[in-house]
Amino acid sequence: MDEQLLEPVRENIYQLNLGPQHPSTHGVLRVLLKLDGEYIVEAEPVIGYGHRGHEKMGENHTYLQFMPNTSRMDYLSGLIYNHGYCLAVEKMCGIEVPERARYIRVICAELNRISSHLLWFGTYVMDLGGFTPFLYCFDDREQILDLLDGVSGSRLTYSYCRFGGVNRDVDDAFVAGARRFIARLRSRWVDYHNLVTKNVIFIHRVRDVGIIDRDLALRFGVTGPNLRAAGVAYDLRKIEPYEVYDRFDFEVPIGGKGDAQDRYHVRLAEMEQSCRIIEQAIEALPAGRFRNEYRYQHVTPPKGDYYLGFESARGATGYYLVSDGSRYPYRCHIRVPSFGNLQVLTEVLKGTMVADAISILGSVDLVIPEIDR
């Protein structure tokens, strides 16, 4: 773009409140835009509209009581958050987890990751004005929700994992359903690519839009698919394998430039990798207990600070728990990926058009309650 266009003419600048009520801010994000015509001179995200005090709640609930909160921060990958929380508490208390439970957790977490990415795919194309893929994606996602509903009894806020296992065992119907779903999803790629990936208008809307390059991403603590799109193969499942992720053969898809198109391709490729993990996990699913015989209800971890990082659908997430030896954590802090991913927008949105701002906001895949927590 021409440099002169970006040079603001002060008297022509006006403010526009994008959100908190706006169809494309996905929840209650507010972006304060300073506009020159359609070009953005300055963008300032304003957060806090979805603040519910989860961290404070963590301090005056017992460890198990806090479990339902964990799936309400990032409501799109709630099971992964449950999983991470259980891993953190198990690490604190040194609880052993049966093999079968560990595989079940991985299968469900990866299904959850696919459902989150599918929802992102649909809503992103909808932000760009294409309405139809949204409904196709919800159709596919519905299959995952049914599967997870079958084992956890809930469609979105699962609270499925328990300290030392999972809440309920999976049955053959679930395993068969997961296989069927993977086959179905793979057959749908053709449609999705024909409808969206190869669409000329779509390509023009995402190519070279919202470039978050390597330096910028690392400087702002961007993680997840957004960082991998910039060419950094940083995935906690690979780098610091937790649970049983080191036993599976999967790749970490990376992009090059870090524009919206790369982020799109990385997320699509990640869904395929998740399918591979699920297939291998189903194949190797051991028999045995799905949770420990002893039900850990009031755990009292030994004194100390603990941190456990895991990869949610949006990036590197972590629980930082401080125990004073009582039944309640002394401090409960959650590192959320969307926070870092949002910070970078102040830099990226400068000089783009309003329509691009929507495209960029959508492409970094924010979940606002997770930021406000």
Place this chain on the structure above:
Amino acid sequence: MTETVVAAAGSGWLRIIIGLIVVLLFSQLNALFLVWLERKVAGHIQLRPGPMEVGPHGILQTIADGIKLVGKELITPRSADRILFVIAPVLVFMPVLVAFLVLPFDQHLIIRDMNVGLLLIFAFSTFSVLAILLGGWASNNKYALLGAIRSVAQNVAYEIPLLLSVMSVVLMTHSFRFSEIVAAQHRFWFIFLQPVAGLIFFIAATAETNRAPFDIPEAESELIAGFHTEYSGMRFGLFFLAEYTNMFIVSAVAASLFFGGWQGPFGFSLGLPGLVWFLIKVYILLFVLMWFRWTFPRVRFDQLMNFSWKVMIPLSLANLLVTAVVVKLI
């Protein structure tokens, strides 16, 4: 049958008054039907049934929606320019009615077969941009204003290729009269002789009617509702109905200019009356417009302008030049 109706209606003022009443009835009912059709097409493209509850297959759904809209409170924002705010939705609908006066539904079913019919339609259809600008500006809302600005820029850019593509048809028929243009296509439709002009016309017409993928003035995910963000009740309803009536008009013009109007393909009428042929073509084109909307993402504002000024206008100019040379030689 149509001849007797036309003969009974006589000519002159009586004919125009009867015509206007029929046009009002037809355009309203047709717009309601199109809204229903759009929802059905969208539904089936998206693997869902669409409206099903009111009437058989939901055919009365839009009438129920219309009654709801009429019953709603008309809200005028406190800081709006009241007069312009009220006038805009009326203004947007007026030119739509005028266009029906010259549309050739059948050989004898033209309310007023003017010698400048084609020009009249384009002159009046441009008028609706003014209404959109007024509505967006008078609302005193930044999203509405952005929508209005986009709409004006878009219409200026797309009017030119639209008219240039029409001119190449006019060069071939030496007439602005609809009946003569249609009659000239009794063997070969102009879409075969002027494929480039036909394509440019259809793309530009999609942009003229603010339909996806060129629906940037009311881009929902960017500008909430664009120029009609602040409108409620039947004032919104008028903008909405005008959009669908405009779709009908551009499809009707396209059918007359490029697809042989009331005539069957290659001179075969297959026993169907002209009116039926005309409506079949119009509804097929309307279906294509709906198909576009539920398939494509939206283009960006600057891409839209680039496409018009750098591709469509040079192409239509070249096409016009070639046509002029060929017509002169023949």
